[in-house]
Amino acid sequence: MSDDRSTPWSGYSPAQAWDEAMDVHGDVREPYQRVYSEIDRMSGDDLYSKAEALASSYLAQGVTFDHAGEERPFPLDIVPRVVGADEWDVIAPGIAQRVRTLEAFLADVYGSQHCVTDGVVPRRLIASSQYFYRAVHGVDPANGVRVHVSGIDLVRDQHSIWRVLEDNVRVPSGVSYVLSNRRAMSQMYPDMFGAMGVRPVLEYSQRLRSALAKAAPEGVDDPTIVVLTPGVFNSAYYEHSLLARTMGVQLVEGRDLETLNGRVYMRTTAGRRRVDVIYRRVDDDYLDPVQFRPDSALGAPGIVQAARLGNVTIANAIGNGVADDKLIYTYMPDLTRYYLGEEPILPIVDTWRLEEKEAREEVLDRLNELVVKPVDGSGGKGVVIGTKASKEELEATRKQILEDPRGWIAQPVIQLSTVPTLTETGLEPRHVDLRPFAINDGDDVWVLPGGLTRVALQKGQLIVNSSQGGGSKDTWVLGGVRHRGTVVPPPESKVELEGVASVPQDAHPEDWAHGQQQQQQQQQRDAGEVSGS
Amino acid sequence: MSTLRIEHRTRFTYGSEIVSSYNEARLTPAWLPRQRVLDSKVEIEPSTWRTTYRDYWETDVVAFEVLQPHAALTVVGTSIVEVSPLRAREERVSWGDIQGPRFQDLLCEYLGNTPTTEPTEELAAFAEDAAGRLSPDLTARSICDMLHERIAYVPGATSVHTPATDAWEKKSGVCQDLAHLAIGALRHVGIPARYVSGYLHPKRDAEIGESVAGESHAWVEWWTGDWHGFDPTNDREVSDHHVIVGRGREYRDVPPLTGVVAGETTGLDVRVTVTQTA
Numbered sequence: 001m002s003d004d005r006s007t008p009w010s011g012y013s014p015a016q017a018w019d020e021a022m023d024v025h026g027d028v029r030e031p032y033q034r035v036y037s038e039i040d041r042m043s044g045d046d047l048y049s050k051a052e053a054l055a056s057s058y059l060a061q062g063v064t065f066d067h068a069g070e071e072r073p074f075p076l077d078i079v080p081r082v083v084g085a086d087e088w089d090v091i092a093p094g095i096a097q098r099v100r101t102l103e104a105f106l107a108d109v110y111g112s113q114h115c116v117t118d119g120v121v122p123r124r125l126i127a128s129s130q131y132f133y134r135a136v137h138g139v140d141p142a143n144g145v146r147v148h149v150s151g152i153d154l155v156r157d158q159h160s161i162w163r164v165l166e167d168n169v170r171v172p173s174g175v176s177y178v179l180s181n182r183r184a185m186s187q188m189y190p191d192m193f194g195a196m197g198v199r200p201v202l203e204y205s206q207r208l209r210s211a212l213a214k215a216a217p218e219g220v221d222d223p224t225i226v227v228l229t230p231g232v233f234n235s236a237y238y239e240h241s242l243l244a245r246t247m248g249v250q251l252v253e254g255r256d257l258e259t260l261n262g263r264v265y266m267r268t269t270a271g272r273r274r275v276d277v278i279y280r281r282v283d284d285d286y287l288d289p290v291q292f293r294p295d296s297a298l299g300a301p302g303i304v305q306a307a308r309l310g311n312v313t314i315a316n317a318i319g320n321g322v323a324d325d326k327l328i329y330t331y332m333p334d335l336t337r338y339y340l341g342e343e344p345i346l347p348i349v350d351t352w353r354l355e356e357k358e359a360r361e362e363v364l365d366r367l368n369e370l371v372v373k374p375v376d377g378s379g380g381k382g383v384v385i386g387t388k389a390s391k392e393e394l395e396a397t398r399k400q401i402l403e404d405p406r407g408w409i410a411q412p413v414i415q416l417s418t419v420p421t422l423t424e425t426g427l428e429p430r431h432v433d434l435r436p437f438a439i440n441d442g443d444d445v446w447v448l449p450g451g452l453t454r455v456a457l458q459k460g461q462l463i464v465n466s467s468q469g470g471g472s473k474d475t476w477v478l479g480g481v482r483h484r485g486t487v488v489p490p491p492e493s494k495v496e497l498e499g500v501a502s503v504p505q506d507a508h509p510e511d512w513a514h515g516q517q518q519q520q521q522q523q524q525r526d527a528g529e530v531s532g533s
Numbered sequence: 534m535s536t537l538r539i540e541h542r543t544r545f546t547y548g549s550e551i552v553s554s555y556n557e558a559r560l561t562p563a564w565l566p567r568q569r570v571l572d573s574k575v576e577i578e579p580s581t582w583r584t585t586y587r588d589y590w591e592t593d594v595v596a597f598e599v600l601q602p603h604a605a606l607t608v609v610g611t612s613i614v615e616v617s618p619l620r621a622r623e624e625r626v627s628w629g630d631i632q633g634p635r636f637q638d639l640l641c642e643y644l645g646n647t648p649t650t651e652p653t654e655e656l657a658a659f660a661e662d663a664a665g666r667l668s669p670d671l672t673a674r675s676i677c678d679m680l681h682e683r684i685a686y687v688p689g690a691t692s693v694h695t696p697a698t699d700a701w702e703k704k705s706g707v708c709q710d711l712a713h714l715a716i717g718a719l720r721h722v723g724i725p726a727r728y729v730s731g732y733l734h735p736k737r738d739a740e741i742g743e744s745v746a747g748e749s750h751a752w753v754e755w756w757t758g759d760w761h762g763f764d765p766t767n768d769r770e771v772s773d774h775h776v777i778v779g780r781g782r783e784y785r786d787v788p789p790l791t792g793v794v795a796g797e798t799t800g801l802d803v804r805v806t807v808t809q810t811a
Binding site: 122123127128134135137258259260294302305308309 | 556
């Protein structure tokens with residue numbers, strides 16, 4: 001490193017956060033050795049032209065993210081994030097344990113609520129959650145699974161400790177970026193994957209398909225699975241179509257489905273076909289106008305009743321949001337002990353519940369040094385970082401907290417770990433988080449090795465969500481099969497993911513017309529309108 | 534004790550032929566210590582498929598589909614129910630007990646106001662004043678008495694979706710409004726309160742066998758150690774003339790008929806007939 005040759009690493013130096021590639025003495029950490037030397041062999045110009053090649057290959061795939069209503073490319077950084085096998089051996093079981101806890105909690109919430117009678121969680125907390133859906137009380141999923149897919153967000157703090165930041169068990173998105181990132185990166189660094197033993201990710205779709213098949217209603221041997229999308233105008237449509245294609249199942253919209261005799265069917269050119277499992281990417285409120293929003297045409301009337309009768313499986317289950325509420329988050333360590341009899345493997349971030357008077361007073365005193373978050377938000381929406389907020393913003397936050405203490409939590413500012421990232425001024429440390437994806441098939445919770453690493457592209461920016469204008473990195477988990485010498489396995493770009501290259505234009509010829517006139521004529525009827533004495 | 538036969542008939546007519554409709558009917562009286570359901574059925578014409586389930590609020594629901602062309606839909610709920618008069622309860626609880634953390638948590642669903650039940654400032658002030666002077670039961674009673682005096686019962690004055698505040702400003706409403714207003718005021722002072730959907734035999738001294746026009750009715754129950762039913766519309770205790778179908782936080786939790794129909798409803802006719810048979 002001390003040679004006089006200038007490399008992309010010249011001048012790279014970690015700031016006060018934990019840098020995952022380099023320690024404070026400038027020594028490269030073990031997992032990054034190979035990546036370091038690969039980049040070290042290049043000139044700065046080489047690296048930039050590689051980044052450009054990556055960007056254009058990535059753009060060609062059509063990967064974008066909806067930011068403030070505008071489709072933007074979701075930049076993929078040229079430097080991968082590397083996670084050592086020993087770290088992953090803690091993270092993966094930690095995520096799996098988390099998912100098992102969330103499953104147990106949801107089964108309890110929509111069943112007999114022992115956690116309330118045993119005094120673990122206040123009843124008020126469940127009853128006041130806007131995501132506690134009473135309409136699915138007593139709906140028992142076929143193989144007991146409600147959290148078929150989850151995205152458990154992790155951060156690594158300044159002491160290198162991995163912590164859970166939030167759980168996403170409603171309709172977690174982002175896995176398509178993981179698949180696309182890998183495809184693009186394996187073209188950039190064809191030799192490194194085998195040589196480093198990077199664990200593959202592209203089996204995700206087959207894992208998901210198999211988990212969905214296992215969740216099918218009882219007695220259905222060869223289930224028909226569909227992916228239900230709100231349509232082409234949804235910001236995650238790319239992901240919906242990608243998953244449907246790579247699983248080899250139909251991509252449908254609400255208008256393609258109908259319920260008949262308490263069963264769900266899809267309309268096909270060959271007539272009605274029974275649907276057994278719906279991997280839905282439509283929010284709860286829009287799934288069934290009989291139960292929820294009467295004006296929604298994105299789901300199908302009667303779907304909830306079909307699920308109640310065990311005639312169809314909805315994945316993820318309706319009502320999961322009660323478990324990823326940020327107030328429930330504060331009870332998760334207790335819930336792990338209560339349901340599993342285990343100590344939590346991954347700690348959470350210390351959190352104040354603002355409903356509690358003492359906590360509230362302390363937080364209001366220290367607003368300028370804490371992070372305040374809405375309990376039902378995701379994607380960094382509504383988050384106020386005290387150290388960066390203006391006086392007016394802090395005052396507005398104080399008012400909001402006092403008006404609705406149930407609606408807010410506070411946490412200390414966490415210095416998220418950094419990873420070298422290519423910027424206009426060369427490689428610099430940038431803050432990252434990680435969303436690993438887990439699939440629960442009822443027997444096992446499988447954690448996709450890696451996950452979506454989101455990177456805050458602006459210097460010092462701590463919110464890394466894609467919805468806040470961040471970018472992403474390919475996440476390499478080590479510990480897979482290593483290949484040395486001439487035996488090079490096919491890079492992942494060549495495997496499985498046929499047809500990923502672009503957003504399909506021909507999924508539904510009528511897509512465009514349909515979007516404009518989506519609302520079928522529906523009317524909620526209410527006999528009580530004129531009744532009553 | 535009385536035995537009541539209730540027939541609740543609803544007929545929808547449509548502007549054009551409807552080919553699909555999905556609905557839920559909450560017309561089946563609940564099995565309770567105070568009432569035995571001797572017989573109950575829900576008839577739907579036309580209907581292509583139906584099923585039943587018990588919902589979160591423990592109300593029996595008939596879910597049904599009509600997937601054939603039809604220009605009208607008739608739903609008739611018929612029940613025979615034996616209702617016992619309520620026994621006066623001995624055990625009462627004080628303000629301290631009700632407002633303690635245990636009951637406040639267990640009964641939290643019946644303590645939070647919604648946009649429908651939220652009381653006006655004036656109503657809230659009345660409730661606070663009563664609570665400052667009286668026991669929980671007497672506070673509840675005085676709220677209901679006041680509402681009965683102040684709000685005129687005017688059929689059609691409001692719809693089931695009218696927030697309580699509107700009825701208060703208009704000084705008129707129907708039984709749902711009286712119930713929502715009472716619930717809002719009770720919850721405001723920390724008394725758990727719930728909405729009851731059911732039927733009332735309107736004649737106090739009904740002849741056996743005489744069929745009278747009744748109504749789908751609503752009243753309240755408040756919790757002061759036990760649930761206590763009271764009918765603010767008629768300003769009287771719930772008697773063996775009241776039949777309970779379901780209970781919830783507000784009307785929205787126990788609507789008699791809801792559904793989604795692809796088309797326009799042009800006519801709606803609701804008739805409730807009550808007969809005391811014993």
